[in-house]
Amino acid sequence: MSTTTPHVPARDRSRQQIYDLILERGAATRTDLVDATGMSRSAVNSAVNKLIRDGKATELAPDAKGPGSGSGRPPVTVVPLASGRPVAGLDFGHSHVWVAIADALGVPLADRRVRIDVDYQAIGAMDIGAKLLIDLKAELGITDLQAVVAGIPGPIDSRTGLVKSPTILAGWVGLSPAAELGGRLGVDVHVENDAVLGAHAELRRGAGQHHRNFLYVKASHGIGAGLVIDGRPYTGSTGIAGEIGHTHLPGNTDLCRCGQRGCLETAVSVEALRGQLQHTHPHLDVSNLDLSTVTDPIGERMLNEAGRTLGRVLADLCNLINPGGVIVGGELGSSGPAFIEGVRSSIQRYAQPATAAAIEVRPSTFGIRTELMGALHLAAGKLSR
Numbered sequence: 072m073s074t075t076t077p078h079v080p081a082r083d084r085s086r087q088q089i090y091d092l093i094l095e096r097g098a099a100t101r102t103d104l105v106d107a108t109g110m111s112r113s114a115v116n117s118a119v120n121k122l123i124r125d126g127k128a129t130e131l132a133p134d135a136k137g138p139g140s141g142s143g144r145p146p147v148t149v150v151p152l153a154s155g156r157p158v159a160g161l162d163f164g165h166s167h168v169w170v171a172i173a174d175a176l177g178v179p180l181a182d183r184r185v186r187i188d189v190d191y192q193a194i195g196a197m198d199i200g201a202k203l204l205i206d207l208k209a210e211l212g213i214t215d216l217q218a219v220v221a222g223i224p225g226p227i228d229s230r231t232g233l234v235k236s237p238t239i240l241a242g243w244v245g246l247s248p249a250a251e252l253g254g255r256l257g258v259d260v261h262v263e264n265d266a267v268l269g270a271h272a273e274l275r276r277g278a279g280q281h282h283r284n285f286l287y288v289k290a291s292h293g294i295g296a297g298l299v300i301d302g303r304p305y306t307g308s309t310g311i312a313g314e315i316g317h318t319h320l321p322g323n324t325d326l327c328r329c330g331q332r333g334c335l336e337t338a339v340s341v342e343a344l345r346g347q348l349q350h351t352h353p354h355l356d357v358s359n360l361d362l363s364t365v366t367d368p369i370g371e372r373m374l375n376e377a378g379r380t381l382g383r384v385l386a387d388l389c390n391l392i393n394p395g396g397v398i399v400g401g402e403l404g405s406s407g408p409a410f411i412e413g414v415r416s417s418i419q420r421y422a423q424p425a426t427a428a429a430i431e432v433r434p435s436t437f438g439i440r441t442e443l444m445g446a447l448h449l450a451a452g453k454l455s456r
């Protein structure tokens with residue numbers, strides 16, 4: 072990408088920078104914009120006023136945006152306005168396909184979700200995802216999408232776009248989800264690992280906005296991490312950083328779906344928890360059990376234990392990258408305080424003290440919708456560039 076644009080006047084570049092900032096943050100005061108850009112107050116005012124005249128932004132009174140900035144009269148915020156065609160996101164979980172259409176700023180308009188065994192039915196899952204999206208477009212009367220982003224729960228080689236591991240997503244290996252979905256939808260589709268999309272959602276609109284460095288962990292049917300380092304998602308040399316579900320747990324010999332023994336996922340996943348709950352709650356139908364409904368002391372103890380096991384692995388990762396936040400999503404991250412408290416207690420215990428003291432551990436901002444929100448925000452972000 073070129074970094075020199077000599078034909079673009081400085082005033083236009085400043086205006087684009089301001090617009091990108093309010094898109095990224097969702098809202099900002101004029102003072103925030105001065106602080107973030109280093110521009111003068113008059114340059115910021117001029118850029119904001121032009122964006123408002125062009126219909127790309129508006130200003131909201133404080134009571135329309137919720138709590139203000141503290142004592143005194145809260146300032147007015149500048150917010151972006153949607154102008155442009157809608158975008159779409161698809162989230163392929165291990166057992167669901169979820170699609171959504173959003174306005175040009177990534178604000179969701181409608182979504183549809185179906186349950187399906189995504190792992191072993193790659194073609195079927197992509198057929199269903201594409202049909203859901205085409206039907207949703209028709210329902211909303213939308214003829215054209217500007218950008219589409221899809222997330223899958225497995226490693227994708229960033230050099231080839233192919234699903235990488237023959238063992239983690241068995242039915243998907245060697246496929247190019249971008250090409251498959253693009254062919255069905257008639258539009259370019261960008262595909263990312265789902266935990267990376269979760270990190271995007273938190274970075275742009277969630278708890279990650281407050282941290283330059285953080286980990287987003289999707290703890291669900293599998294476990295993956297999306298890393299944000301120095302304000303940017305980090306995906307490694309071939310795009311597959313963050314596969315922490317296959318970290319070896321000392322003393323654990325359970326066989327993992329990756330073919331190794333003792334992986335974190337064999338002890339901490341939705342299936343592992345359901346299996347454990349079947350032991351302690353023999354009369355409970357655990358087959359599709361929503362773990363957020365587990366609120367009895369024994370069940371919460373097991374969720375806490377699983378959280379502590381995950382936290383033990385995350386503590387080592389925290390020592391490596393010194394994050395300001397660990398944000399836990401997926402069904403387990405959204406199951407309630409018992410699991411999150413387990414993660415927090417292990418990080419506090421096993422990360423070295425100065426590292427642990429700097430870490431905020433919290434559930435994801437958008438619950439189980441985080442990956443889908445990340446897809447929509449990334450699609451909207453592509454549009455604005």
Ligand SMILES: [Zn+2]
Nearest residue numbers: 317327329334
């Ligand atoms: Zn494994």
